[in-house]
Amino acid sequence: MENKKIMRKDRVTIYEVAKVAGVSLATVSRVINHHDNVTEKTKQAVEEAIQRLGYKPSALAQGLANSRSTNIGIMIPSTGYSYVSNMLDGMIDVAKIYGYISSIFITKRTKEDAANVIESLIKSHVDGAVIFDDELGTDEIRSIQNYHIPLIVIGHDMQGDALGSIILEYKDPVMDVVKEHMLAGNDDIYLLDIVNEGKMIDEIKEGLIDFAKENNKHIEVLKFNDSYGLVYAGMKDFFRTHKSGYFIAPRDSLAAAIVNAAAESGLRIPEDVQVLAEIGSKYSYILRPQISSFSIDMFRVGSVAVRMLTKLLDTTSPLKDKTFKFRAKFNKRSTTE
Amino acid sequence: MENKKIMRKDRVTIYEVAKVAGVSLATVSRVINHHDNVTEKTKQAVEEAIQRLGYKPSALAQGLANSRSTNIGIMIPSTGYSYVSNMLDGMIDVAKIYGYISSIFITKRTKEDAANVIESLIKSHVDGAVIFDDELGTDEIRSIQNYHIPLIVIGHDMQGDALGSIILEYKDPVMDVVKEHMLAGNDDIYLLDIVNEGKMIDEIKEGLIDFAKENNKHIEVLKFNDSYGLVYAGMKDFFRTHKSGYFIAPRDSLAAAIVNAAAESGLRIPEDVQVLAEIGSKYSYILRPQISSFSIDMFRVGSVAVRMLTKLLDTTSPLKDKTFKFRAKFNKRSTTE
């Protein structure tokens, strides 16, 4: 009773459609690809057969046949942060419009995992990819290019052949605001250093610390693991002995932890403690007091990234601007003076 | 200089590896699939060739050859809401562990779009899919099954052959809390009705209204388009003429809109106005006052969904519990009494 072949007779193929319609498979192929050189009559017959059988062409076979998978890869860190998922939304949205399916590759924040992810990205045979990953070095990104996969890189300023990049300018705007505070004579800055927050945030940190040194000021670094709860608890503790300061947090939910801890310790905001969030979201203005923060429309970043990618993939229309900048806008709200 | 052919000689195939290693492609295939019947020596030779050439098997060709794409489909509405992106995170995480790549199919909230998405889901040749989409009817979901795609459905109580389901119980817990408020003699309930919020929320609305009728109470429905800003503005207006009430919002960010509007209208919370959010997130406890809401660990829902799916896909280990329930937990906080 070796009838294994019979039990898996599921997927309808182009052959069966051809047979039912009484034509050759080439004709069916022409119909589904809208090649106009087909008689209206036979076309109808084919389409009817397709309907009756419920035939759907296999993207796998199509991909193999013309070495285009109509898939794009999206490499991002865990979407837990809302700015990442907003970006993701924008990317998938545009990809869909252009007829691409989005395959997501989540990277943990380790070199090792990044290598694995790159591996599967290449195997997966995507037509192109957009990469937003703080942990990846430019060399690793270049290695992907050895496989001729057009790339859009977000957050690295890179140039290359089938390579575009999007730059997120948070650092300068943030530094401008902090500099102003410092140069006004203040020397009360505390910087929240969250482990594994990524390269972008780290660079801001370094820039700030360097600037402070140059100006004979001091920045106190407060190190925490990621999570609102941890920071909130830590800051409650902190405010038992400290009664003021100018605090900088990577994201607004973390800024909220400071704000809440301060307020519940009887401190006034912004008179006693000021709080600044580097990456803001809609919660910056939902929270009370509203949080001063910097923002970039990440949905738009995602849209632009994929739109650039489709240009890269469409050999007929060369991408002109291969690098695009988004500059964070400062929204001064109620947690700073 | 018409050397176009040379410039597109990109992907390394199994043939080239075979040639370099001095074996046949069958042997290479055995090595990359870890079929043990290969001499250690030739195995080494092959592996070295693979290294030198930087060969990566094409998932496309592999998929075609054994009709398994090692891709799973994930159908979800826009990830804008954090509970959706948390779920997504959980799904992708587990998929990765099991060696699957995740293809995301975003659905807008219309029947038409849903049909298109289903179409591309089938074409994409995924091995299985998990569907979380309020707008889809059970009949449409069944139609996917005609293509023998194992499915996990979240939010619908369905049974079927290669079909598992996860039920999200928000309705009963929410109704319990509201009933208690009503039965305590109150008749001051306002329900925020956000357009396109999805079936799950709609069902709670209907349940609530029915219950009110049966008990001779009244529920005032406040209709808004989605967005914090719109609701906030609308409620500011509302509170010029209304000075109290028990408000129910679909999500905590919307609840925050009510809370903020009320507070800024000089009303006390929860003495004058009480606010309850149906779907809570971490912001329920980040916001001040903290918002009373219901919660399910959506990351876990996502994990469980994909784990169930992998069981469905693994023919050797049949899935025993084909339906799984998550019951929302009520977190009474500061916006209700």
Next chain:
DNA sequence: CTGTTAGCGCGTTCAT
């Protein structure tokens, strides 16, 4: 306008 045939890159018998 339509059918035939040769790949696309890889897995898998069936021999050797």
Next chain:
DNA sequence: ATGAACGCGCTAACAG
């Protein structure tokens, strides 16, 4: 243990 040959489902010349 290893190689030759066929098939997965479809596209793209090439004939007719």
